[in-house]
Amino acid sequence: MKPTDTSEKALEQLIVRHLAGISEHPPVTPNTAHEPVSMYAPGAYVLGRATDYNRDVALDVAQLLAFLQATQPKAVDTLELAADGIKRTQFLHRLQGEITKRGVVNVLRKGVSHGPLHVDLYRLLPTPGNAAAADAFGKNIFSVTRQVRYSNDSGNELDLVIFINGLPVLTFELKNSLTKQTLADAINQYQTTRSPQELLFQLGRCVAHIAVDDAEVAFCTQLKGKASWFLPFNQGWNSGAGNPPNPDGLKTDYLWKQVLTRESLANIIESYAQVVEEEEADASGKKRKTRKQIFPRFHQLRTVRALLHRAHDDGVGKRYLIQHSAGSGKSEVA
Secondary structure (H helix, E strand, C coil): CCCCCCCHHHHHHHHHHHHHCECCCCCCCCCCCCCCCECCHHHCCEECCHHHEECCCCEEHHHHHHHHHHHCHHHHHHCCCCCCCHHHHHHHHHHHHHHHHHCHHHHHHHCEEECCEEECCCCCCCCCCCHHHHHHHCCCCEEEEEEEECCCCCCCEEEEEEEECCEEEEEEEECCHHHCCCHHHHHHHHHHHCCCCCHHHCCCCCCEEEEECCCCEEEECCCECECCCCEECCCCECCECCCCCCCCCCCCCHHHHHHCCHHHHHHHHHHCCEEEEEEEECCCCCEEEEEEEECCCHHHHHHHHHHHHHHHHHCCCCCCCCCCCCCCCHHHHC
8 A cells, every 4th residue: 555645745735736626536547647637627726837936026927917818918918018028027016016005905806007007907706697707707817836936035935825816815834743844833934934024925915824734724914033923724623722633634624625715715805805004002102003914714704604604594684693702803703
C-alpha cells in the first residue's frame, strides 16, 4: 500500500486540486501518460502561474488581462493593454495605486477610471433565475497560484495566493502537524518572515492572510510583524474551540470545500469584507482616524448565512436570538 503523504506540499496539492476541480483518480490506460482531468471546470478555479505575478504592482497580469479581454475588449483596445508597453504599465500602476488608496474589495466592487474609460474588474453574483447575470459572473477568473515569490529583495515565497481577476485577495501559509509543523509555525512565519512593508502585505491589498494546518485555521487582516494578530477561523467542537473530527478527510477541509468555493468567496467579497475607518484617541487624547480591514470569522459567516436562509424560508416579521460568548463579534454580525 502506498504510504500517505503527510508533507506540507501534499496539503498544498490537496487544496489546489480541489479548488481547480482536478480528479484525484483520473482514468489510466496502461503505458500512457495523462494530464489531470477536470471534474467541474465551469465552476472551478484556474491554476495560476507564479511567473505571471508582477511584484511591482502585486497583480497577476495574465489573469487580469484575460478577464478584461473576455468582458471589455473595447477597453483593452482603447487603453492599448494587449501589448506590453507604456500604456499597459500606466494602467497597471493606476490600478495598484487605487488598491492602495481604496482597498482591493472596493476596487473589485466599483472598478477604476483610467483615461477616458471606467474599467470594471469584477462581475457580481447573480440573483436566482437571472441567466444574463449568471453568464456574466461566470466570466470572473478565480485563480490559485502556488509558491508565489512576492518580493524583489528576497527569494521568499508564499505557499498559496488566491486571486480574483488577477487581483490578490487571500494568501496562505500551510503546515502539517504530522511533520511536527503546526498552525503556530504558520503564524510565526507570517509574523517573522513576511515583512508588512512588502506591497502584497500592506493594509487593504488582500482581505486576509490565512494560516492553516490539518487541524485548525486562523487569519490576520493586517500584518504588523510580531504584533500581527491572528483570529481563529474554526468551526468549534463540543462547545469549545477547534474543529470536529472529520471521518472523510482533514478537520480543516471545510475551508476549501465550503468557504473558498467561487460563490462563497464572492459572497464574502460582496457582503462582508471591507476596509473601514475608525476614530481612536492617542495617549494625549487627540483623535485620529485609522483604517481597518474587516473579514468575517467562521461563526459570524455561518450565523449570518443561517439567518438569511431562515428569513427566506420563514418570511419577514420573525425574531431571532444570536447567543455567543462575550467578544465574539455579535455586534458586527448584527
